[in-house]
Amino acid sequence: MKRRFFVKKAALSAMAGIIGADIVFGATMPEGYQPLALQDSDPFKLFHKDTEMVVLNDKPWNMEAQAHLLDDKVTPNEYIFIRNNGLIPEKVDEKNWTLTIDGESVKQQKKYTLAELKSKFKQHTYQLTLECGGNGRSEFDPPAKGNQWTIGAVYCANWTGVRLRDVLEDAGIKSDAVYIGYHAADMHLSRDPNKEPISRGAPMAKALQDETILAFQMNGNDIPLAHGFPLRLVAGGWPASVSGKWLQRISIRNKIHDGEKMNGTAYRVPCHPVAAGEEVPESEMCIIESMPVKSLITYPKSGAIIAKGQKLKIRGHAWAGELEVSKMEFSIDFGSTWKECAVEKPVNRLAWQHFSAEVGFPTIGYYEIWARATDSKGVSQPMLLPGWNPKGYLNNACHRIAVKVS
Ligand SMILES: Nc1nc2c(c(=O)[nH]1)N[C@H]1C(S)=C(S)[C@@H](COP(=O)(O)O)O[C@H]1N2
Ligand SMILES: [Mo]
Numbered sequence: 001m002k003r004r005f006f007v008k009k010a011a012l013s014a015m016a017g018i019i020g021a022d023i024v025f026g027a028t029m030p031e032g033y034q035p036l037a038l039q040d041s042d043p044f045k046l047f048h049k050d051t052e053m054v055v056l057n058d059k060p061w062n063m064e065a066q067a068h069l070l071d072d073k074v075t076p077n078e079y080i081f082i083r084n085n086g087l088i089p090e091k092v093d094e095k096n097w098t099l100t101i102d103g104e105s106v107k108q109q110k111k112y113t114l115a116e117l118k119s120k121f122k123q124h125t126y127q128l129t130l131e132c133g134g135n136g137r138s139e140f141d142p143p144a145k146g147n148q149w150t151i152g153a154v155y156c157a158n159w160t161g162v163r164l165r166d167v168l169e170d171a172g173i174k175s176d177a178v179y180i181g182y183h184a185a186d187m188h189l190s191r192d193p194n195k196e197p198i199s200r201g202a203p204m205a206k207a208l209q210d211e212t213i214l215a216f217q218m219n220g221n222d223i224p225l226a227h228g229f230p231l232r233l234v235a236g237g238w239p240a241s242v243s244g245k246w247l248q249r250i251s252i253r254n255k256i257h258d259g260e261k262m263n264g265t266a267y268r269v270p271c272h273p274v275a276a277g278e279e280v281p282e283s284e285m286c287i288i289e290s291m292p293v294k295s296l297i298t299y300p301k302s303g304a305i306i307a308k309g310q311k312l313k314i315r316g317h318a319w320a321g322e323l324e325v326s327k328m329e330f331s332i333d334f335g336s337t338w339k340e341c342a343v344e345k346p347v348n349r350l351a352w353q354h355f356s357a358e359v360g361f362p363t364i365g366y367y368e369i370w371a372r373a374t375d376s377k378g379v380s381q382p383m384l385l386p387g388w389n390p391k392g393y394l395n396n397a398c399h400r401i402a403v404k405v406s
Pocket of ligand 1: 132239245
């Protein structure tokens with residue numbers, strides 16, 4: 001005979017208390033069942049995100065911002081995009097969390113607790129721009145598979161932690177080291193413990209930069225779970241996939257790291273420009289390093305209406321991977337003519353920079369404002385689409401907003 005287990009009376013009244021109403025047929029509710037009203041599956045609530053954030057996928061969770069949500073100089077958590085390749089760790093034991101440094105090119109394999117990392121090494125705070133390599137993918141034609149990011153997979157937060165360099169030097173780096181690779185606690189979508197969702201890395205030169213940190217705080221608080229609590233590698237200016245969340249291990253490699261999503265076409269673009277839709281052999285695909293120059297108009301929101309004769313104040317951010325933005329321009333005539341506008345210096349290397357302008361319009365009608373940044377090597381954003389590539393990476397086309405003068 002089958003036996004059904006029913007929820008105990010005490011548990012029932014506790015649930016009713018939280019819901020704020022009697023569960024009328026509670027006596028027939030199977031044991032272990034969680035009423036929908038108690039499930040925190042609303043992603044906005046779950047991740048403390050603004051309801052204007054756009055969910056692209058829930059298995060795994062991927063959500064992006066809209067341009068006007070990114071208006072803050074330092075992006076608050078509620079507007080930070082989430083990009084997951086696997087399943088967020090379900091249980092994080094901060095007290096017993098450790099970071100292991102290993103690999104062919106470590107002098108001595110070492111393990112640190114979080115407390116040791118915090119007390120043993122000097123702490124630093126940097127504003128670091130993180131942009132997904134696939135931000136802007138949705139515009140490519142022929143289309144590329146993957147999350148159809150528009151413009152919202154970028155942010156600049158304050159990260160606090162210790163320098164990766166200090167920790168690697170404490171363990172000892174052999175002279176044949178060429179790359180680091182990270183390993184993290186998130187689970188592969190298949191839940192197969194032998195598979196990793198992602199394990200990327202960077203050449204030693206990037207790993208040893210001052211601003212490459214092992215972070216335990218974002219914007220002055222514990223890192224939110226979705227963004228890598230309790231420990232995250234943060235390497236600004238490079239595809240954000242280098243910045244491993246839920247960090248458990250860093251391997252110092254004597255070759256280019258060969259972890260998940262380092263090979264094949266992942267986070268690679270053709271080494272030389274190709275025609276749209278062209279098949280590219282894997283041997284001709286190169287790993288993305290610094291992200292390209294780019295900018296966003298974050299105020300006003302596209303669709304603004306202003307009165308004739310009025311000037312419109314616009315503002316936004318610009319960033320250029322490893323480089324600085326040295327010039328910012330805008331156009332109201334579809335890129336025929338450009339006017340230079342003010343752009344601030346970055347707070348620190350690899351932080352995005354803020355621009356602003358006052359825009360005048362000659363007469364009533366429909367306009368578009370286009371923004372264009374130029375990096376310190378003189379390279380500017382393309383007006384429409386940059387070079388096509390099979391996986392739809394590095395779309396740094398000029399951002400545009402629509403304005404009506406009436
Ligand atoms: N462990 C782990 N780290 C990860 C990922 C992941 O899936 N697992 N995704 C990477 C990718 S592809 C991006 S774009 C960024 C996204 O960071 P965010 O969720 O804080 O915006 O995290 C990177 N670090
Ligand atoms: Mo990404």
